[in-house]
Amino acid sequence: MGIVLGLAVTVAPASAGSALRLDVGVDGAPLRGPIGATVMRSIDAALQVSADRLAALDAGTPTRLTWTVSDEPVLHEATGQLLDPRTPVVVGVGQIVQRQPDPHRDPATLAADALRAAAGDSGVGEASLWAADAVYAIPSASWTYRDQAAQIAQAVGASPTERVQSTPYGGDGGLPRQRGRRGNRRRTVAHRAGRGRRNGFDVGCAAEVWQHPAVAGAGRGCRARPGRRRRPGRQPRLETAVGLGAPVFMYALIESAVRRRRGHQVAEHQREISQLWSGLSRVAATNPYAWSPSEVAADDLAAASPSNRAISEPYTKLMCANLQVDLAAGVVVTSVAAAQAAGVAQDKWVFIHAGASAHDEWFVGERADFSVSPAIRAAGRAALDHAGKEIEQVKHVDLYSCFPSAVQIGAEALGLPVGDPDRPLSVTGGLTFAGGPGNNYGVHAVASLIPILRADPTSTGLSTSLGWYATKHSIGIYSRAAADDCVPAPSSHGRAASSPAPAAVVRRRRRDRGQHGALRPRRCTRGRRAEHPDT
Template sequence: MTPDRIPVLVGAGEIVHRPAEPGLAREPADLMAEALRRADADAGAKAGSNLLASLDSLDIVNSVSWPYHDVPAALVAHLGQRPARLVYGPVGGESPVRYIHEAANRIARGESQVSAVVGGESTHAVAAAQKAGITLPWTTPDPNWSRTRGRDFLHPLAVRLGVADPVTVYPFYENAIEAHWGQTPAEGQAESAALWSAFSEVAARNPAAWLGRATSAAEIATPSGRNRPIAFPYNKLMVANPMVNQGAAILLTSLARAREVGIAEDRLVYLWAGAAAVEPRDYLNRDHYHGAHAQNAVLDACAGFAAAEEAAFETCELYSCFPCVPKMAARRLGLAAGAVPTTTGGLTFFGAPLNNYMTHAAAAMIRALRARPGTAALLYGQGEFVTKHHAVVLASRPPREHRLPQDYSVQAEADGRRGPVPEFVEAATGEATIETHTVLHDRDGQPHHGVVILRTADGRRTLARVPATDAATIALLKRPDRTPIGTTGPLRTAADGVLEWQAA
């Protein structure tokens, strides 16, 4: 491949904004524009060679914190220029990885010379302004604005039982994987807390992090006033923290253009290849909860690309909205016990700017690769409810075999691994066995109710509630020394028509 078709990541820009008062906060589009300028400066082109001025393709990560009528128009107003290709993407935590991959593909096809990916959120500022009763002087909000949530496409019974948001759905996977791996809940919780503590130490060294303080495993694992239980087994310090004001951008160009504008070779990062696949969107339509076929297919493919280049992943960023995600991915990749698969700090301690965390992760990865000449790394993102998976292999050296442009879908491989999916029913009688479970808590840390995914005697799947008044069954669901998965008990239909389950 000729240098004018070889894509390289050349610039990473980030901003974290902590105004003295809410009224001084910068809106998301402003953060995006500043991140793009910082990415351009980071590239280090020679004087008079402004790559940003030549930007011909820009992907904007879906922004949620402010109800814009037209996000691209707001960004253009703050940036002062409009690229020929300007695209605003859908919701998805994996989306920044996909946009970077697609930008590299466009450069490899000769469709773009200078591309960028950008995102920004000001969730903290919006919440602070609302609390203070301040009207923010930002782009006029759209009164008809809305966004898609899990409750818009998941099963109505899941919505009714309160398990239609990430923080209440990922525990189903967390509890299932621990049981599948032969861990007690206490052992699984200890692993999660140790991993999250290590992530917090990385965040503490990252100047773009929101919390940016090291936190001990004991503090993370122990419920407290600042670490209340949310959905078993997760405490607050184990879940993504969206209350941030952060923006990030990645700038890409061709190798030829990078050399033309004088960017030093040791600042270039190459995208070798990548892979993507999805799970069924409704999590009740999956064959099991102790893993994800799409995740495995994506990680296997990327490991194969690295092996073909005789490279190992010396650095990894494994998506970290909740502990089960990097724990599953690390095991699939065969990472050593105690490995810390982040360069960024994780969505709890670095911060979770909604769909845009992986743009920040790419920025941190670029810095890490520049500091490690000749090495390769994995950038893996996930979206929705263990649903959408996309990963790319990045390196601080060019590949021996150029694979871009690339059809990166491994969907057929993921689907081919899928087992039979049990029929889902809302009504059932008799005995049923726990497939996985969680317990939802009030803001005061007390159990509100439990939710169990069950298998009936004839193998069908159903969803049932455990009322907080059933203290014995709630205690069983939260028992630290033995998983309740596999426990059988009777079903009954409550007065409101919802199934309830009780330990036998």
């Protein structure tokens, strides 16, 4: 009852290039029966797809690759575990530092270069980008594109079915999401982890580059619009009206509340935050992708000088995020099934164990206490509980570090020590020294964390991101080791594996004297609800 097919392919020189000819002969009982015409139409359609791909290869044009992605569990070679095929993994990361302005490399070009670096890091090369199902972009603050994700996708040869762009400023706690089995959330960059029979490759990228006159027209030729665009948050009108619109003023005010909470005198606190920031500069000095890779002594950070002017008490210039950078970062995320099908070596896989997003009372003036973050505490507890970890088990940490107050608040909420030289709170060097490329710092943090975890395969890493005035927060937990709940249940594979698991939406609020922490919806399949720690 089968079909016998004979196929001959001929490529011959032609006046305009090459002529491609497919000769096909088919026979079999199904062709002679009532469904013969339908079968022939299917064969004709498949031949047309094959002819188009062959012609594209002959022309040197990248084609969208399709790997056969199995719905069956994937063997994790290091542990012998069978993994749910939809388990999300980071397989490639890349970063770009452009220290000299280049009129031919606008932000989208830098982001595309970062993705190519990430594709090379995966070991698969640019084929992983051509096969992308989704491209997510964090827009540049220095140049506007109608659809930055489309621009970047075109540059790397991708034809994604989904393009998403975040808000220009302030961050998106809910934008990045993993749609694999465990549906993790984090802020840095969004990816969709493997969807059944699809390629299952997703890429996220962004660049921050200050405009050069020669790139003033970049991106205007692209008329596409993103499939999904995040909306900006509410504006703090009352705070802005009294001169607290700029982050450096608001975070300086928050710093004074942190000092009071910690019981420090002015000089004592200045000395402590200077030592904290000096420690970050020490990390940046070892980071090849840092914008300012040099160690700065604590005394030099604390003292105002012509090269380190006072900005807003108690901050000098070198205690503030440095936005004037040309940086880009890219991340490739896929399911373990797609990674296996594409030939990504398992020692490249870093598992996304959990993530959570939350926000504090939106307007700082309505918070009961400027010096603490119930939202970071809630998101941290939810993510750690979902990963089955305690904070003491997390070895590598990167806390969002726009200003010293942000690091101290984050550390206090998560139960991390401040100033411990054996446990630095950054893997990049922070936004002052590694660079603060707008919303995209979180991607650089993840891109720096992944190689560290690969080199330390039994360890766990955590990164945080932040938006507005310590308002919006996201946390991600990663490891080379697979999470226990990546192991499929007896009936968890098969046809059901071709689509994401249903979401168990959790939203907890606590209002107490005007403050609350709200967990964003996330997926949870461990049979456990992510509770607010104070609920």
